[in-house]
Amino acid sequence: MLNFRPIFLVMGVLVAALGVFMLIPMTADLLSPDPLHRADWSAFAIGAVASIMIGGGAAAASWGNIETMSLRDGFLLTTATWVALVTFSAIPLALGGLELNYVDAFFEAMSGLTTTGSTVVIGLDDAPPGALLWRSMLQWLGGVGIIIMAFAVMPALKIGGMQLFKNEAWDTSEKFIANATNYSISLTMIYIFFTALCFLMLWAFGMSPFDAINHALTTISTGGFSTKDASLGAFLTQGRAPLDLVVTVFMLIGSLPFGIFLAAILRGAWKRLFTDSQIQFFAVMVTVLTLTVMLIVTNVYDHLSLFTAFRLAIFNVTSIMTGTGFSSTDYDVWGPFAIAFFFCIMFIGGCAGSTSCGMKVFRLQVAFAALSVYARRLAHPNGVFVARYNHRPLTDDIFVSVLSFFFVYFAIFATLSLVLAGLGLDTLTAISSAGTAVANVGPGLGSIVGPAGNFATLPDAAKLALSAGMLMGRLEFFTVLVLLSPSFWRG
Template sequence: MSDIRPVLLVIGLFVAALGATMLIPVLVDWAAEGDAARADMLAFLASSVICMTLGAGMAAGAWGRVETITTRQGFLITTASWVTLVIAAALPLALGEGRLSVTDAFFEAMSGLTTTGSTVVTGLDTRPPGFLIWRSMLQWIGGIGVIIMAIAILPFLSVGGMQLFRLESSDKSDKVLPGADDLAASIFTLYVSMTAACFFLYWLFGMSAFDAVNHAMTTVATGGYSTKDSSFAYFVSAGVARGPIDVVAVVFMILGSLPFGLYILALRGKASAIFSDSQVKFFLSAAVVFTAIIAFRIISTLGYDVSGGIRTAAFNIVSIMTGTGYASANYNAWGPFALGFFFCVMFVGGCAGSTSCGLKIFRLQVAFSAVSVYIQKLSHPHRVTVARYNGRAIDESVFRSVLIFFFIYFTIFATVAVALSLFQLDPVTALSAAGTAIANVGPGLGDVVGPAGNFATLPAGAKWILSAAMLLGRLELFTVLVLFVPSFWVR
């Protein structure tokens, strides 16, 4: 890499900014009572000073105007900044009252920033408030980072078919658009407004202000961290929520999973852009169908009433499909069919340009189009068939990119599952843990890592493997894998 200065500059600024945000848990713990909160406050204060000092020093050493960022620098900045921020975010978790091990602190921070939601922490109900707010902040920060990465960076790196979403289709250069800062500002304003609205509704319908703040951040970010060991089940009893809190969660999980670029177009007077987008229609239709299937199952076999069954099914399906990972019920008890169904749904994901994860809806659409075109060519060899997405012809490079993404995605999933089985994990735990990590969902299936379980009991080696899988899944695989190709480093 001929010029690594922009990389160091960006990473340094990110670390310093993250260090500054650690002052928020400091203030939260300072306002609380008890020795645990005081110990936690000191850990966040020390971590803040360390991160701001190191980050500012790195940025100062690489200071200078950056006109643009090349594709090569874009790949390196994306992966290196994410890993560096995870290390920085883990620092107060290891130094604080909880005294998490290095492995557990790294796992928890990785799960937070990638908005996965898997956790190794128990006793959340009694943890210091600064610790809880920090976990939620990590997911909120990770969510906005994912949106900006998906809209302003990945399309220009042509990762996994994301070139479909270039803001300017006529741009053929290898530079990230200079106007990305304006786009980021618009997205940030929208993201904050959506979080504030979610907080207000949670608070209005019965959550405490503290719980509402935490859950608003992790709902809009489709992250799933909760302030309660029982997750959202704390606010729901026997399928009946305390007011419409579960409905609010479903609405904002869906909003967080729709393309933020379309929201910006809607605010600029093109409201029809959201409802005419094929990706949005596919996503909403899939959510309705999946909910109907599970609702019918639990109403007919488990004795749920119609209203409670629909609400319970909708909440848990949307939570898993969007990768949020909240649980309002232990769906492990719903039988083999439900477990298999949830396992498949966790890979679906939301829309491109959202906080959601998984394969993404547009890739499923492109894959279906590829299969359809292939079948039509088999039956009519001389017929000219053009696959389309949102009314536009799909370029051959997009087909190839998406299909390769599918192949690599499930190859990595299988590899992670096999690697986890080496730690004597049962098949359900190994498969679901691998799936939930690569799809950034949160809870897996079974008694160990399921909605009623926790990742704390997994061996340290398994946690490091899952941390790597979370990063790969969140950064769309190739953003990380390209760094291991020797030719990448040769100009």
């Protein structure tokens, strides 16, 4: 039987904590010099009161020690908590000065917490500071949340091969609470440190403190929300040349395994930052893809210097590949090859245990290892070959888990594409919107949802479908899909 008491307890505490966080953007509105923006504080006040009262009430009614939680409880807790947080996060966005209906607000909140970065907001340059800060805070909270999940929950659920990283945290085969507090605090401290460092660097290179804190929150979380309609390109046109390189560095940091940062700091295992096979593979991919885009850019703009081409290439490759979704230019004008190229790399993602999204680098490594072993067995039927990851042998359950993930990933992508096409979207918009949702990237392709557009004109049904895609992509699909099985509820 499912144990609902700890589920309502944890969910209630987190919703109440979300309400407390709403007081920060409320204060930002109250301190705004613009009287129209100051009036927006009430939206966050209402959202905070609703979240604290309802969340606190659910927690109080379910209060008590949590001894253990079963795997089935973990599946339900994970999905229900994210849906509840999105539902309450949307309240101030729906009531505030952005003038969004609740479906738009729900889409924006889902995009924020899943660190997708797709937006329906038009006129960011003149938006209330509280709303801008809240969008950034949602991405930051979603980023640290997924890091903790990657080490505490998903290895235990054995989702998509994540059991490979069980030893990076602790044995969670049947428990989700033991040791979680200390480990989560340590990961959060590292996350805060990198966020603060990013803020100081952006501020030092010319951003205002408000813009710097917003972009620091959404850079380290690889989220991609900006305070400007033109995204980071709005700041680059002002002559602040190093900003794109600063953001690129911190997008890369956000895409690395935070567990390895923790091991380096607490155990002095700094070599792992250079010897871990996942990090090595990720670095090689970024290098190769950057060089490829440099060739594209120099072919399109023959007057560009190599350094400028490198900046354009590494920023946009890192932004799309890691699922951040910042844009410094409209790469749709670089030609059909560039469009196809960026569409393909949006599915890659970063490392496991990072804030990044997508398929994750380690799964590509496992897939290549499986293909290599299969090819060698065909060539040498009597040979004995063992696939390895990080010098450890890969078991059959890892292969099955990873290959099942690939199948489900693209099955959901194809299904969502068909749903969007059925709702009236053109082919390019439907396919790229579905891809950017399940990969949690942000911008799609084309004039409507591309880097120069947004999702505001899409029908409400499409926004809800994309919201579901974003949630499934962020929670690695099986966490959500298992709840649709009748056997799950029968026990």
